[in-house]
Each structure stands twice: as C-alpha cells, then as structure tokens.
Amino acid sequence: AQSVTQLGSHVSVSxxxxxxxxxxxxxxxxxxxxxxxxxxxxxxxxLLKYTTGATLVKGINGFEAEFKKxxxxxxxTKPSAHMSDAAEYFCAVxxxxxxxxxxxxxxxxxxLIIQP
Amino acid sequence: xxxxxxxxxxQVTQMGQEVILRCVPISNHLYFYWYRQILGQKVEFxxxxxxxxxxxxxxxxxxxxxxxxxxGSNFTLKIRSTKLEDSxxxxxxxxxxxxxxxxxxxxxxxxxxxxx
Numbered sequence: 001a002q003s004v005t006q007l008g009s010h011v012s013v014s015x016x017x018x019x020x021x022x023x024x025x026x027x028x029x030x031x032x033x034x035x036x037x038x039x040x041x042x043x044x045x046x047l048l049k050y051t052t053g054a055t056l057v058k059g060i061n062g063f064e065a066e067f068k069k070x071x072x073x074x075x076x077t078k079p080s081a082h083m084s085d086a087a088e089y090f091c092a093v094x095x096x097x098x099x100x101x102x103x104x105x106x107x108x109x110x111x112l113i114i115q116p
Numbered sequence: 117x118x119x120x121x122x123x124x125x126x127q128v129t130q131m132g133q134e135v136i137l138r139c140v141p142i143s144n145h146l147y148f149y150w151y152r153q154i155l156g157q158k159v160e161f162x163x164x165x166x167x168x169x170x171x172x173x174x175x176x177x178x179x180x181x182x183x184x185x186x187x188g189s190n191f192t193l194k195i196r197s198t199k200l201e202d203s204x205x206x207x208x209x210x211x212x213x214x215x216x217x218x219x220x221x222x223x224x225x226x227x228x229x230x231x232x
Binding site for chain 1: 119120125147149151156157158159160161162163164166171172174207209211220221222223224225226
C-alpha cells in the first residue's frame with residue numbers, strides 16, 4: 001500500500017522568501033512521485049514529477065523537488081515566492097509512471113499563502 | 117492547450133437520488149479516471165477506465181457507482197442512490213500514453229456534489 005503525508009495544511013511565506021512544502025511517502029515499490037498545483041476553480045496541474053534518474057527534478061514556474069530515498073521525502077521548493085504562487089499544492093505517489101490502470105495516491109494538500 | 121472539462125461545476129441533490137457527473141476527456145487520451153475529495157480530506161482514487169471497461173477500482177467504488185463512455189467524447193460517473201457522505205468534489209482525469217514530461221494525468225476542474 002502507498003501513502004503520502006504532507007506536513008502543514010497551511011504554509012505562509014513572504015513574497016520573495018523561500019518556499020518549502022514538505023512531502024513524505026510510503027511505498028512498497030520504487031515510487032513515482034508528483035507535485036500538482038490547484039488554483040481556485042481550476043483542475044489539478046502537474047508541477048513536476050520524479051520517475052527515475054536524477055533525484056533533483058525541476059518543474060514549471062521555478063519549482064523543484066528532490067527525491068531522497070533514505071528520508072522517503074519529496075519536498076517542493078522555490079527560491080523566491082511570488083504572489084501568483086498562492087494555491088493548493090498536492091503531493092502524490094504512484095506505482096507506475098502516472099498513467100495506466102493505476103490511480104495516484106494523494107496527500108491532503110498544503111495551502112500556500114503569500115504575504116505581500 | 118487541450119483540457120479536461122467537467123459539468124456541472126456544482127450539483128445539489130437530495131439523498132437517495134441518482135446523479136450523473138459528466139466529463140469530456142482530452143480527445144486523443146485513452147485512459148480515464150475519477151477521483152473524489154471530501155472537504156478537508158485527501159484526493160482519493162475511485163476508478164480507472166480503458167478500452168470501454170474498468171481497469172482498476174478502489175474500495176470506495178462500490179455497487180452504487182458506475183462509469184460509462186456513452187459516446188466518443190463523454191465519460192460519466194453515476195451514483196445510483198446518493199448518501200450524505202457522497203458530498204465531495206469529484207475530479208475527472210485522462211491520460212494520453214505519450215512519454216516524457218507530459219506523461220501524466222490531466223485533471224478537470226471538478227464537480228462539487230452536495231447531497232442534502
């Protein structure tokens with residue numbers, strides 16, 4: 001069975017500050033890991049994903065995440081927050097590459113608040 | 117950019133009534149999915165659908181749920197006799213079988229179902 005834990009249902013940072021959203025996973029097989037973002041009244045949009053290879057993954061909008069197997073973590077970071085980053089962020093894990101018959105297992109989400 | 121659409125955006129129904137939630141996946145996608153998110157809880161996988169049949173389903177997807185692709189464009193989720201606990205946001209997703217960064221599920225904006 002797989003599971004995802006996102007620490008902090010709400011994270012507040014100042015504009016220009018570092019963004020760090022935490023995600024820990026549990027998986028019985030090598031995982032595929034994802035971060036999705038949801039803006040108000042919109043669907044879930046893929047930010048980045050880890051499959052195999054390089055453990056530091058770069059995504060859209062300046063976000064990146066590092067897969068750390070020893071810590072079972074996949075934390076999301078951005079060096080400098082922008083007001084437009086305010087949204088809900090979801091970490092997810094899959095046994096396969098995000099497609100096929102398998103569904104994604106999501107965390108509860110973290111609401112990112114950007115203070116001016 | 118192609119997108120997954122869902123209708124209606126909000127559905128209110130009485131307990132015991134049947135509801136049908138509709139989705140139009142991206143046109144060349146072959147796998148289709150339904151997820152739900154009860155307020156304050158995780159996004160949960162319900163079912164995946166490929167080649168006109170269910171590929172995989174979770175324990176949530178019991179006999180009161182069914183899915184159908186009635187024509188070449190729509191993908192529906194039917195809840196036969198709604199319960200109060202079915203109140204949630206329901207997300208549809210589709211997947212293309214393409215590789216690379218785009219090899220992931222595309223999500224619709226969701227339908228908020230309220231059961232009274």
